[in-house]
Amino acid sequence: MLPPTVNALRVDELMAATPLLREVRSAAVRAFTDTGTVRRYRRGTYVCHQGDPPGEVYFLVEGKIEISSTSATGTRVFHASVDGPSFMGELGLLGDMPRTATILSVRDSDVWAAPGDGLLDLITNEPAASRAAMRALARQVQEHQALVDDLLFLDLKGRVAKRLLQMVTPDLSRLPSDGVVVPEVTQADLASLCGGSRENVTRILKELDRRGLVHRDGHRYVLRDVDALARLAQP
Numbered sequence: 129m130l131p132p133t134v135n136a137l138r139v140d141e142l143m144a145a146t147p148l149l150r151e152v153r154s155a156a157v158r159a160f161t162d163t164g165t166v167r168r169y170r171r172g173t174y175v176c177h178q179g180d181p182p183g184e185v186y187f188l189v190e191g192k193i194e195i196s197s198t199s200a201t202g203t204r205v206f207h208a209s210v211d212g213p214s215f216m217g218e219l220g221l222l223g224d225m226p227r228t229a230t231i232l233s234v235r236d237s238d239v240w241a242a243p244g245d246g247l248l249d250l251i252t253n254e255p256a257a258s259r260a261a262m263r264a265l266a267r268q269v270q271e272h273q274a275l276v277d278d279l280l281f282l283d284l285k286g287r288v289a290k291r292l293l294q295m296v297t298p299d300l301s302r303l304p305s306d307g308v309v310v311p312e313v314t315q316a317d318l319a320s321l322c323g324g325s326r327e328n329v330t331r332i333l334k335e336l337d338r339r340g341l342v343h344r345d346g347h348r349y350v351l352r353d354v355d356a357l358a359r360l361a362q363p
Contacts, residue, residue, distance in 0.1 A: 139166065139189055139240055142213040148264065151256035160250050164242025169193075169233035175216070175241075178230045182220030185247045188213060191237020196320075197229040206320035209234065209311070219268075221247055222261065279323050281363040287322040288332050290361035292342065292351060300361070303354050310349040 143149050144157045166189055169175055175186055178197050192211040199205055207229055210216070220227045221244040233239075251257045278287050293300055296308045313321075319329040333349075336342040341353045341360075351357060 142189060143187060146213065146215060148215055148257060148260045151260065152254050156250065156254050160246055163246040164240050166238050166240045169237045169239055171233060171235045173233050175231035175233060175239055176227055178227055180227045182217065182225065182227055182244055184241050185218055185221055185244050186216040186231065187240040188216060189238040189240055191233060192235045193237055194232045194234045195229050196232070204320070206317035218247060222265070284322060284324045284328055285332050286360050287324065288318070288329055289357040291318060291321045292349060293354070293357055293361060296351065300358065303358055306352055306354050308351050308354065310351065312347050
């Protein structure tokens with residue numbers, strides 16, 4: 129049964145707008161949507177855990193979730209927070225491997241879930257979905273390589289500046305205006321994204337604040353001098 133705020137047509141429309149299904153036939157999207165159901169996850173509950181078998185694919189309809197993993201040393205590694213319609217958990221299905229991350233609902237969320245075979249059938253039978261899946265995997269490889277390059281060629285201050293910018297624009301060649309607000313992120317999570325300790329990232333944020341580049345406003349950061357941050361983010 130769908131939660132009161134959700135209807136099947138809305139789920140169809142949201143899925144059809146994603147990069148994975150944007151070019152797929154409407155009838156195929158509807159048939160795929162019908163294979164799953166929408167569940168309500170209360171704040172603080174888990175959608176899945178790192179290491180689980182990849183039995184289902186998920187789609188965030190409404191709410192906010194957080195994706196993280198635990199390293200071999202037991203350290204929590206923050207990957208992303210998602211508060212817009214988006215597929216989740218497809219990587220394990222495509223790779224036929226255990227889940228690489230944990231998905232936590234950080235506020236009450238409506239999540240569509242379906243057996244993973246439905247997604248695999250869709251990608252197999254719909255060339256547009258196949259091409260989109262390959263593009264998504266290629267982007268992930270590129271992002272991972274970019275992270276390695278950042279660790280090699282940027283100091284921690286440069287990585288902090290770059291991550292802050294990447295949280296407000298998908299393309300660093302198209303910078304936003306000064307005053308843009310970064311989505312809510314904790315200093316610990318920002319440290320995970322930058323590959324540094326929380327203490328060092330906190331020190332850098334205070335320095336950027338003193339220099340007038342960044343200002344903390346409650347639980348969010350305001351980027352006051354985007355061009356200066358962009359210069360720091362260059363190797």
